[in-house]
Amino acid sequence: MQQVCLLTVVSLFVTSAQCKTPGLQTRITDRALEYATEVALDILSKQVTGQQIPDQHGQSGDVKFDITGMNVKQFTKPSSRVSLIQNVGLSWSTSGTGLAIHGDFKYKYRKGIIKISDHGSFDLKANSINFQIKIEIGMDGTGRPTMKAVGCSCNVGSADIKFHGGAAWIYNLFSGQLENTLKDMVGGGNGLLCKQLNTLIDVNGMKSLQKLPVTVQIAKRFLLDYRFLSKPSFQTKFMETYHKGEVYWNAVPVDAPFAAPPLLKSSDTSRMMYIWLSDYVFNTMSYNALKYNQLQYNVTNKDLPSGVLNTTCPQSTCIGKIIKAIGTKFPNTTVMLYMKSTSMPNMTVQNGSTVVNASGDIVFFAQQPGGKYTYFLTLSATMSTTISLMIQNEKVFAKVLKLPISVTVKDSKIPVSPEGLNFIVKGIVSVFVEPKLNELGAAGFPLPVINSVHFTNTQLTVAKDTLLIATDLKYSG
Template sequence: MAIPIFSDGIPVRIIFGVFLWSRNSGRRKTKLLIIQLMKTMKLYIICVVFIVSLAEAKNPGLKTRITDAGLTYASQVAIEQLSKSAKGQKIPDQSGRSGDVSYELSNVVIDSFSNPSSSITVTADGLNWKSDGLGLSITGHFHYKYHGIIPISDSGNIDVSVSRVNFNVGISLGVDGTGRPKIASSGCSCGIGSLDVHFHGGAAWIYNLFKGVVEDALKKQLNGQLCTIIDKAVNTDASQALAKLKVTVDIAKMFMLDYRFISKPAFNPGHFLETYHKGEVYWTDSMTEAPFDPPSMPSISSTNKMFYISMSDYVFNSLAYEAQIHKMLQYNLTQKDLPAKERGFLNTTCVGTPCIGQVIPQIGKKYPNREVAMSMSSDFSPNMSVSNGKVNVLGGGTINMFTVQGDTFLLTLNATMTASVLLNVKSEKIYGSISDMKLKLHVVKSNVGQISDTVLNFIANTAIIAFAEPQLNKLGSNGIPLPVTNNVHFVNTEVTLVKDTLMIGTDLKYQ
């Protein structure tokens, strides 16, 4: 039985029940019931919001996965970058006193950095970067004063050897308000196994009076300095690199491919992290959503490569949709658009070579010595589908044929197009080319009598496909950039086609 509803959404029978209870049971019971009713309505609203949020959730159009192998390589690159960042770093000047000796250390600089073992692993809520066996050599200048019976003052240089240094730092990954990734360090800790100071110049017996104090001071300072360097490597250097990550890409100066994150990364501890992206193409001047949703993409089962990209056919179909609604899939085909050897085909009169006036004699007799043009337009946005290891495209439209001189209507054709697409990845771009393109034509209206299917197929292959296929291949040769930073390059790349998805598995090289 239907429950009557007020305009504000509260069931009539519930309100009526409250009224009766209030009359028969007094104010206290009424108050308790109203409180219970409010709790019930609050729960009802929460449930509605939850259901709506589930309904609005969309699949990503593109997702990426960084595997354990990729993170291992990333840790190697990170250590190399940390080494470059650490060399030349100045440690703050030190001063102190030990007994009768006061000292000053100045111009203390990290001179060399020996790469340690390093690893980046996935945790439940981010990444963990740890390293062990790091070594440093440090140089500097010292000055001391001995405040004994006979005051002595001298200066010289120091060499510091540091070994068995380790550090551990947490790395959180998220998404900012613009859909860009963000990164931050947390909980950095460092440890120094041994530190040995060697003095050059002055009296050795005096050095021994404050050698231990200097070593302790440098250890303490280095602990803080190393975490400062590591935090900078994450919070500044890595953040700046991520800030350069392309989250929108221009296509043909008319379209924009949206790579923005739609949610926070997902972490599978000890194995991989995944990121989820919009993966939709928009018209540059109008962010209109496509009237269809991305399909669910299969899970990535392989972990042999460092990096995986899953791109659904939604990316290409949203591009086709935008091209359709902005009337980009319309064209008037004339002689100048055909390859040189076929340009004469659109003449109504010809000698020695085939032309449309010869193939359709009615046109040649009725309209001699003229050129024919074809006004082509798509009736619906082409659809690309990936299945059984193949990429197929289906399109359809209308072709109106008319004479250029006099603008005389000849006939209207209905066209259905099917084609296979070959996809490959090179230089961090996806490239496509058309193969096995087929057109099926059907006469809708004719001003020149009946035309056989054989003639229509000849027209399709000689004129339309001869024009359309090179044009589509030219567009495909421009490539679509993939979401990586400029200094990361793909090596040993493999492309796999699974249901609704182009899956790219690749190793990486940082340059």
């Protein structure tokens, strides 16, 4: 099923938040709508061309006629214009549409004792067709967008019919009425074009909206919520929408105990679409990850280069050689590190950089015979990670640029030297933490976009509390 790009682009984002600061905001400009209508007319042309028209039967004076087998052979694209209507949605109007229709006819002429019947085919050209339709955009009770076609009107400027076969002089007796009949079938609020437009908006368009990912599962544990907070806001050159932009614990979707910060202000309309993504989105995920014990991990030899966590080794690259007290107290075994966050990792976006601050404990255990573990050391760790962000395939990707980690001894059953702490940081923690963070960043953070709409000419701006994505769009439906 093909879909009108106008509907698809409009259906991406809808709202205007008055009661709560959004975690995500979008702006769709008049440039996007102009592009959308061009694609929409291409699709409308494909759907109208070949369309079958119901048979018609009529009488004009002494002539009875039947028109059958009608279908649209050609659709001439018009010029079009989309305007934004405050508190309603969009108004789409066109001028100069043309249609070519082919069909068959038969007639019976009877006057006194004269009886004539014949059949043939005809070609109708309808020109200067103008239509206008309004599209109401709103939201339902679940926070999903809605759209509805309202008040379609269509006017056919002229119609020219040519008959093939039969007695030419009889055509003049009913051609005028037939032309008017066919004009009414094409034009009017219930004509061919308005029916197709209503179907595209009310049926195809709503099916497109159902594919819009307003909630997305992440790692089967979290729920990314892009539902709309209220109806759209319409300005002269753009429509703006506001979304919840929060990540929940999937099993218990409860709001985080902090609000989203204000988003960056911008008046730019040079691109087709703008997306403001707040650091609130990441921080709500971080909050729930800590709350539901997702920020903890047991690090063993399988997570690190071979033998690093051994307490005995022929070389000097294992933990038992670097921190000799471990090798002496727990020979011929391995160490396990239990890493856990002690506070919520917090992302801050400002001055062109994105930083994640985190703190936690690293607890050391030595494995004993029989699978038991003996505790011997706890370190406090802090890190301030600088990451780079990029937009690709309608997702936000991240990569670690700098990962400074500092550790201090919180509790210890053994002596630990500064050299030993340095080895733990550089040789163990960094080797494990950075790949894990890059693995998360490479998975990508999905933006609420339907599959058939893609970003082109995209620019990412990093400002206070905000990632601002400015992009043009390409439809590939």
